[in-house]
Amino acid sequence: ERQKKIRNFSIIAHIDHGKSTLADRILEYTGALTSREMQEQVLDQMDLERERGITIKLQAVRLAYRADDGEEYLLNLIDTPGHVDFTYEVSRSLAACEGALLVVDAAQGIEAQTLANVYLALDNNLEIIPVINKIDLPSAEPDRVKQEIEDVIGLDASDAVLASAKAGIGIKEILEQVVSKVPAPAGDPDEPLKALIFDSHYDAYKGVIVYVRVVDGSIKAGKKIRFMATGAEFEVIEVGAFKPRMSIVDELAVGDVGFVVAGIKNVKDTRVGDTITDAKRQAAEPLPGYRKINPMVFCGLYPIETQDYNDLREALEKLQLNDASLSFEPESSTALGFGFRCGFLGLLHMEIIQERIEREFNIPLITTAPSVIYKVTLTNGEVLQIDNPSNYPEVGKIEHVEEPYVKAAIIVPNDYVGAIMELCQNKRGEFVNMEYLDLNRVTITYDIPLSEIVYDFFDQLKSSTKGYASFDYELSGYRQSKLVKMDIMLNNEQVDALSVIVHRDRAYQRGRIICEKLKELIPRQMFEVPVQASIGTKVIARETVKAMRKNVLAKCYGGDISRKRKLLEKQKEGKKRMKQVGNVEVPQEAFMAVLKID
Ligand code: GDP
Numbered sequence: 001e002r003q004k005k006i007r008n009f010s011i012i013a014h015i016d017h018g019k020s021t022l023a024d025r026i027l028e029y030t031g032a033l034t035s036r037e038m039q040e041q042v043l044d045q046m047d048l049e050r051e052r053g054i055t056i057k058l059q060a061v062r063l064a065y066r067a068d069d070g071e072e073y074l075l076n077l078i079d080t081p082g083h084v085d086f087t088y089e090v091s092r093s094l095a096a097c098e099g100a101l102l103v104v105d106a107a108q109g110i111e112a113q114t115l116a117n118v119y120l121a122l123d124n125n126l127e128i129i130p131v132i133n134k135i136d137l138p139s140a141e142p143d144r145v146k147q148e149i150e151d152v153i154g155l156d157a158s159d160a161v162l163a164s165a166k167a168g169i170g171i172k173e174i175l176e177q178v179v180s181k182v183p184a185p186a187g188d189p190d191e192p193l194k195a196l197i198f199d200s201h202y203d204a205y206k207g208v209i210v211y212v213r214v215v216d217g218s219i220k221a222g223k224k225i226r227f228m229a230t231g232a233e234f235e236v237i238e239v240g241a242f243k244p245r246m247s248i249v250d251e252l253a254v255g256d257v258g259f260v261v262a263g264i265k266n267v268k269d270t271r272v273g274d275t276i277t278d279a280k281r282q283a284a285e286p287l288p289g290y291r292k293i294n295p296m297v298f299c300g301l302y303p304i305e306t307q308d309y310n311d312l313r314e315a316l317e318k319l320q321l322n323d324a325s326l327s328f329e330p331e332s333s334t335a336l337g338f339g340f341r342c343g344f345l346g347l348l349h350m351e352i353i354q355e356r357i358e359r360e361f362n363i364p365l366i367t368t369a370p371s372v373i374y375k376v377t378l379t380n381g382e383v384l385q386i387d388n389p390s391n392y393p394e395v396g397k398i399e400h401v402e403e404p405y406v407k408a409a410i411i412v413p414n415d416y417v418g419a420i421m422e423l424c425q426n427k428r429g430e431f432v433n434m435e436y437l438d439l440n441r442v443t444i445t446y447d448i449p450l451s452e453i454v455y456d457f458f459d460q461l462k463s464s465t466k467g468y469a470s471f472d473y474e475l476s477g478y479r480q481s482k483l484v485k486m487d488i489m490l491n492n493e494q495v496d497a498l499s500v501i502v503h504r505d506r507a508y509q510r511g512r513i514i515c516e517k518l519k520e521l522i523p524r525q526m527f528e529v530p531v532q533a534s535i536g537t538k539v540i541a542r543e544t545v546k547a548m549r550k551n552v553l554a555k556c557y558g559g560d561i562s563r564k565r566k567l568l569e570k571q572k573e574g575k576k577r578m579k580q581v582g583n584v585e586v587p588q589e590a591f592m593a594v595l596k597i598d
């Protein structure tokens with residue numbers, strides 16, 4: 001019957017190996033979109049995703065496919081993000097599937113996130129179908145990549161599909177393998193309803209819309225449902241599927257993927273990973289939820305305009321609705337006023353949330369420098385978790401400090417081994433081991449403080465290997481370190497939002513660079529502004545922003561109009577992002593200056 005014809009699968013890959021392009025081809029091939037509707041990478045809906053060329057939020061789509069066996073199948077494809085910061089989203093979408101296409105670039109071979117994603121798929125007991133993509137490239141080596149999949153992952157790659165998402169080669173074969181290899185959903189239609197919430201979003205008219213995978217039973221309009229974790233109950237108004245636009249259907253049955261609208265106004269009632277059941281005939285136990293993942297990087301978000309504070313809270317609540325890895329709580333700063341301390345999975349995650357708040361909610365922000373969570377043991381035995389340098393205790397009260405370390409696995413061609421080792425050493429890394437993937441590539445493993453990864457590790461990794469390195473990491477635990485808090489003073493006033501925690505051996509160098517950077521970024525004021533870095537009461541670096549002489553345009557000698565205009569524009573832009581700190585005007589970038597440590 002119907003259930004036997006359902007296949008739920010997702011696509012996993014290292015970033016840029018062609019997952020989104022392949023998803024587009026599959027949509028096109030199954031006729032989910034007319035060619036007029038078809039625009040490139042329809043699954044990457046958010047503007048930000050298109051611009052950055054990365055997939056952030058997972059998306060689901062229902063497809064109809066008539067297979068070679070003459071039967072019509074219903075395929076649910078769930079797209080996943082590829083960046084290391086978004087592993088959490090990947091594991092969410094995999095939990096709603098029985099199979100996964102493993103896309104590997106025929107020229108690049110296995111990369112760090114290829115492995116990380118395969119492990120997630122194996123954890124979820126998924127059937128994995130290897131797809132070797134980009135075989136149209138002159139540098140493609142499908143046989144070598146097949147061998148690599150067998151040697152490194154241990155998967156049988158003899159049936160791997162040779163494909164080109166770009167040229168539309170191998171698409172039919174992929175769909176045939178999905179139909180023949182991915183198992184049909186196993187649930188029981190007669191059992192009480194159990195549906196896994198794998199995502200949700202807020203709609204201004206309909207309230208919270210939850211995305212579900214039905215595991216047992218069924219769900220339709222009029223049914224009274226209960227969210228098992230929160231206990232909230234609602235009457236279903238409508239259910240639907242993603243085709244890929246949201247369209248209403250009569251019922252979501254066992255194995256179906258779709259959405260549920262139930263007039264849910266309060267975002268706190270729904271929780272991703274929770275189970276929906278029938279309020280009148282409840283399931284005995286919820287489905288295994290998601291592993292709760294904890295944010296690793298924290299920063300302060302402050303509205304530039306004080307009156308935006310409540311809007312900022314609402315924006316964070318809405319974003320948190322489908323991003324459980326985002327955390328926030330109110331904080332205040334002498335320099336910046338009222339804002340929120342927010343926790344993220346990594347730097348990219350942080351940048352994206354910040355950009356979404358500014359674009360989608362129109363709230364200009366000041367962001368403070370990111371920090372990890374330090375464990376500070378006091379002389380009285382108490383242990384504090386510090387995610388904000390301004391809460392760092394006085395030196396005299398500290399017994400010792402620990403910082404989080406990650407195990408970083410870097411895959412790189414042989415030629416760059418030296419460069420990687422130098423980089424990791426510079427980041428206070430400790431060598432763990434080195435293994436050959438094949439004749440030309442190695443995996444190098446290092447233990448590195450997370451705080452060093454948070455500062456420009458990615459960028460340096462890319463530039464020191466011409467982009468050939470790939471990288472994955474996981475938290476490996478806490479270690480004792482010689483850390484100190486460094487304060488920054490502007491015009492002799494300490495600016496709490498600029499304080500950072502640094503390793504003692506690097507404090508002088510960092511202090512000097514931060515002061516230089518701030519001198520560059522802070523525009524001249526009517527008076528001279530000393531910029532100082534200090535540890536405790538000891539000043540370790542100092543620069544001076546000279547007093548303003550005349551109007552900036554005076555320097556342009558009247559002649560060059562375009563240069564004048566540029567200067568004016570620059571000034572205007574600067575104005576938007578200025579924050580008055582004491583009696584000094586500080587531009588937004590200054591609060592991130594501590595990141596620029598090259
Ligand atoms: P994702 O990050 O895995 O979603 O990768 P994308 O689908 O965004 O593709 C990354 C880049 O590879 C884009 O520039 C695509 O045009 C290109 N690409 C994808 N598939 C193919 C292919 O089969 N052949 C070639 N030559 N390029 C491809």
Ligand code: MG
Binds near residue numbers: 019054055
């Ligand atoms: Mg993509």
